[in-house]
Amino acid sequence: MTGSLYPKLQQLIDDGNTVAMATITMVKGSVPREVGAKMLIHPAGLHVGTVGGGCGEADVIRAALDVIKDGEPRTVRVDLTEDISMDSLGVCGGIMDVFIERCGSADAG
Amino acid sequence: MDLSLLQELNRALRGRKPVAVVTLTRGESATGMSVGEQCLVDPAAGAASMGPLRLPGAIAGQVLEIISGRESKALHIRTKEWEGDLFVEVHAAPSHLLIVGAGHIAVPLASMANLCEFQVTVLDDRPQYANQIRFPTADQVRAAPLVPTLQAMRNAGQLDRHTSVVLVTRGHQHDVDCLTELIGDDLAYIGMIGSKRRIRAVWELLESEYNLDRSLFNKVHAPIGLDIGGRTPAEIAVAILAEIIMVHYRGPQAAMSMRG
Numbered sequence: 001m002t003g004s005l006y007p008k009l010q011q012l013i014d015d016g017n018t019v020a021m022a023t024i025t026m027v028k029g030s031v032p033r034e035v036g037a038k039m040l041i042h043p044a045g046l047h048v049g050t051v052g053g054g055c056g057e058a059d060v061i062r063a064a065l066d067v068i069k070d071g072e073p074r075t076v077r078v079d080l081t082e083d084i085s086m087d088s089l090g091v092c093g094g095i096m097d098v099f100i101e102r103c104g105s106a107d108a109g
Numbered sequence: 110m111d112l113s114l115l116q117e118l119n120r121a122l123r124g125r126k127p128v129a130v131v132t133l134t135r136g137e138s139a140t141g142m143s144v145g146e147q148c149l150v151d152p153a154a155g156a157a158s159m160g161p162l163r164l165p166g167a168i169a170g171q172v173l174e175i176i177s178g179r180e181s182k183a184l185h186i187r188t189k190e191w192e193g194d195l196f197v198e199v200h201a202a203p204s205h206l207l208i209v210g211a212g213h214i215a216v217p218l219a220s221m222a223n224l225c226e227f228q229v230t231v232l233d234d235r236p237q238y239a240n241q242i243r244f245p246t247a248d249q250v251r252a253a254p255l256v257p258t259l260q261a262m263r264n265a266g267q268l269d270r271h272t273s274v275v276l277v278t279r280g281h282q283h284d285v286d287c288l289t290e291l292i293g294d295d296l297a298y299i300g301m302i303g304s305k306r307r308i309r310a311v312w313e314l315l316e317s318e319y320n321l322d323r324s325l326f327n328k329v330h331a332p333i334g335l336d337i338g339g340r341t342p343a344e345i346a347v348a349i350l351a352e353i354i355m356v357h358y359r360g361p362q363a364a365m366s367m368r369g
Binding site for chain 2: 073
């Protein structure tokens, strides 16, 4: 029952934006979202969707900004397995792989 | 993502056509595929795909299998020619919610179901209730006789395994008429409003007057909804939608905090 980010992606590209698309491709253990969940990362911070929020998502956004710059698609592993305590932020107990690709005008592909 | 592929994908999504986007997420191949290359697979067109990524026949078969399972997943491939990972992103036809009866519960239910990205149809035989002004987010609002419209929807293939039906008409006789029409259909979910006592009377009526087998009633969610203690129409709509989502994901009935 998940909708699609693709109409929004088309709109962003039509408006001349270059963005990154992040997709959860693998999960192990407890993670905040499911395989297939997606997020569009916009260089000016106008992101769409979520791959779970918190620190894990912040890592994905950082990597996505690099992908927007260099155009190299890549997988980042988000590790949420630190000790569960009040000091560590964003701990669910699992890990997930997130594939990030560049979409838009700077994309030769 | 390739722009022509994106356009083709959006066309398929608008047409509510099940398709998959296949992405090479790791590994290079002898045939020169590189990470990030994609193709669009349309099961209606068999194993044929569109886009720069070319899938060998055996792998295309596995992709079709994943599409029919309706869940996106990674596919690890190891053949003589190459080794790598594909991600198969399935875009299944969206879940459809049919609300029969456009009264007090239908209004919040239609709008919440829209938020949860259901395709929503509202049916009532009273045009003053069944109209787009009352249901601005519904995909389809039909003001038409109930049972004949259900039959027409069935003939149009709109009552399938991905359809949930909520019977909340203005009177139990209408609910019962719709229920007897739909009881043989293979639906994702069917639920009917009514108190425990009222529902018991309905089952007795269906057994004695309609000669329906009692086992048929097991699949009907009645009284409808999860027991969350709600009272207002909107709260009851939450309970109904929660039950539909629970059935969809085959989830447990207890609250998250009560799970062991």
